[in-house]
Amino acid sequence: MHDHDDHDxxxxxxxxxxxxxxxxxxxxxxxxxxxxxxxxxxxxTYETKIGPRNGARVVAKAWSEPDFxxxxxxxxxxxxxxxxxxxxxxxxxxxxxNTPETHNLVVCTLCSCYPWAVLGxxxxxxxxxxxxxxxxxxxxxxxxxxxxxxxxxxxxRVWDSTAELRYIVIPERPEGTEGxxxxxxxxxxxxDSMIGTGLAKPVGAGR
Amino acid sequence: xxxxxxxxxxxxxxxxxxxxxxxxxxxxxEKRALGLTLSCGAFGAWTIDESRHARESLPxxxxxxxxxxxxxxRALEKLLTRHRFVSSAELAEGRMLEKGAQPKRILTAxxxxxxxxxxxxxxxxxxxxxxxxxxxxxxxxNFNPETHTRLPRYARAKTGIVEAVQGSFVFPDDNAHGxxxxxxxxxxxxxxxxxxxxxxxDPSLTVSIDAWESYLERx
Numbered sequence: 001m002h003d004h005d006d007h008d009x010x011x012x013x014x015x016x017x018x019x020x021x022x023x024x025x026x027x028x029x030x031x032x033x034x035x036x037x038x039x040x041x042x043x044x045t046y047e048t049k050i051g052p053r054n055g056a057r058v059v060a061k062a063w064s065e066p067d068f069x070x071x072x073x074x075x076x077x078x079x080x081x082x083x084x085x086x087x088x089x090x091x092x093x094x095x096x097x098n099t100p101e102t103h104n105l106v107v108c109t110l111c112s113c114y115p116w117a118v119l120g121x122x123x124x125x126x127x128x129x130x131x132x133x134x135x136x137x138x139x140x141x142x143x144x145x146x147x148x149x150x151x152x153x154x155x156x157r158v159w160d161s162t163a164e165l166r167y168i169v170i171p172e173r174p175e176g177t178e179g180x181x182x183x184x185x186x187x188x189x190x191x192d193s194m195i196g197t198g199l200a201k202p203v204g205a206g207r
Numbered sequence: 208x209x210x211x212x213x214x215x216x217x218x219x220x221x222x223x224x225x226x227x228x229x230x231x232x233x234x235x236x237e238k239r240a241l242g243l244t245l246s247c248g249a250f251g252a253w254t255i256d257e258s259r260h261a262r263e264s265l266p267x268x269x270x271x272x273x274x275x276x277x278x279x280x281r282a283l284e285k286l287l288t289r290h291r292f293v294s295s296a297e298l299a300e301g302r303m304l305e306k307g308a309q310p311k312r313i314l315t316a317x318x319x320x321x322x323x324x325x326x327x328x329x330x331x332x333x334x335x336x337x338x339x340x341x342x343x344x345x346x347x348x349n350f351n352p353e354t355h356t357r358l359p360r361y362a363r364a365k366t367g368i369v370e371a372v373q374g375s376f377v378f379p380d381d382n383a384h385g386x387x388x389x390x391x392x393x394x395x396x397x398x399x400x401x402x403x404x405x406x407x408x409d410p411s412l413t414v415s416i417d418a419w420e421s422y423l424e425r426x
Contacts, residue, residue: 017234017236017240017276017277017280018234018235018236019301020236020280021236021239021240021243021280022236022239022301023298023300023301024243024280024283024284024287024293024298024301025239025243026301026302027293027297027298027301027302027303028243028246028247028287028292028293030302030303031292031293031303031306031307032313033247033250033292033310033313034243034246034247034313034314035246035313035314035315035316037315037316038242038246038314038315038316038318038319039238039239039241039242039243039246040242040316041316041319041320042241042242042245042246042319042323043232043238043241043242045319045320045323046231046241047231047232050323086324086326087323087324087325087326088322088323088324088325088326088327089326090326091326091327091328091329091330092328092329092330092373092374092376094373107215109213109214109215109359109361110212110213110214110215110259110263110357110359111212111259111262111263112275117326120231121231121241123225123226123229124226124229124233124274124275125223125224125225125226127275128220128223128274128275129214129217129220129221129271130220130221130222130223130224131223132214132215132220133214133215133216133217133218133220134220134223135215136215136216136361136403136414137215137216137361137400137403137404138409139409139412140409142223145222145223145224145225146223146225152411153411154411155411155412155413156409156411156412156413157397157412157413157414157415158412158413158414158415159415160215160359160362160414160415160416160417161417162357162358162359162362162416162417162418163357163373163376163393163417163418163419164329164330164376164377164393165373165393165395165417192225197225
């Protein structure tokens with residue numbers, strides 16, 4: 001079998017990725033192999049429907065309802081699906097809980113595995129060599145670049161997503177949030193806190 | 208394979224440089240790249256493992272210089288030509304020149320919501336009980352296949368503890384190469400940083416991988 005890799009050596013046919021992708025889409029459309037409207041629907045889904053707000057709702061519910069948190073720790077796939085979040089790159093979920101003793105950090109050193117169903121599409125840095133190379137050997141240095149300095153008494157656990165399990169970090173609930181309902185708590189859960197490159201926001205942040 | 212994709216522990220890749228309020232896409236072509244990759248994946252002609260291998264098989268200099276959507280597109284071109292849906296000449300000219308293979312399924316707009324909601328579960332039953340138990344010390348095997356594997360180099364020939372038995376899943380090392388799904392038990396194995404990185408390792412750090420059963424042996 002010949003893989004026809006040779007066109008990779010003729011990038012002068014494709015002065016930029018815009019042209020290269022346009023050519024590919026044109027060929028596939030002419031051959032009736034794709035529906036350009038399906039591409040629009042996929043893009044719209046990940047721009048407007050599936051994003052880190054999903055994961056934030058999971059976290060807020062876990063903070064508010066001990067029974068849900070327990071379910072999440074035992075069967076994250078089912079617990080998360082009960083909120084309507086499932087499907088592509090969320091088929092096999094695991095939730096890992098930050099504690100006063102341990103901070104969790106998720107990476108995929110081998111590719112770009114990421115829990116799309118709860119966090120949406122991954123940011124560029126998550127898929128790029130600096131994060132993928134350093135998260136497993138120098139997580140404290142990586143976290144410093146996100147403005148997060150953890151005390152040396154805090155243990156760090158890095159989860160390398162080498163199989164089909166997809167991890168969401170449940171950050172620690174900020175102090176002073178006892179009176180907040182789940183909608184208000186959801187606003188305190190940034191995407192990075194569910195990857196482990198950040199923490200939940202303190203109450204009143206940004207005011 | 209020991210390709211450019213196996214990045215854990217590599218040095219010199221630069222700062223992480225997170226972007227504040229990063230958009231989902233940085234160019235229009237990235238949107239099309241996402242949609243094309245998912246649309247062509249829906250053909251059912253290749254598995255996610257074969258597509259991962261197509262990406263990691265890119266020349267290292269190309270892989271490391273490319274954005275991830277570019278990696279996807281270069282690998283997609285390889286998969287489409289390998290499975291004869293398009294030819295290299297068609298890719299070069301940007302137009303249809305010949306009739307190629309026909310897929311089992313073509314993703315239309317009305318199917319998108321259902322296909323994304325269904326996903327692609329890859330847990331499969333196995334007849335045998337798990338060989339390893341939670342709390343058991345195990346050693347990862349040392350091997351260096353030119354073919355696809357999900358055991359990173361930094362975690363080969365290392366001793367750790369089984370923390371969880373996660374279920375049984377399609378074995379990517381076989382499935383990527385058309386050798387069948389051959390499911391195996393998958394374990395979360397946790398290592399002390401000292402075991403992996405040796406002198407100077409962060410004593411407060413542990414790292415886990417999810418390992419298929421055949422990656423492991425009793426320690």
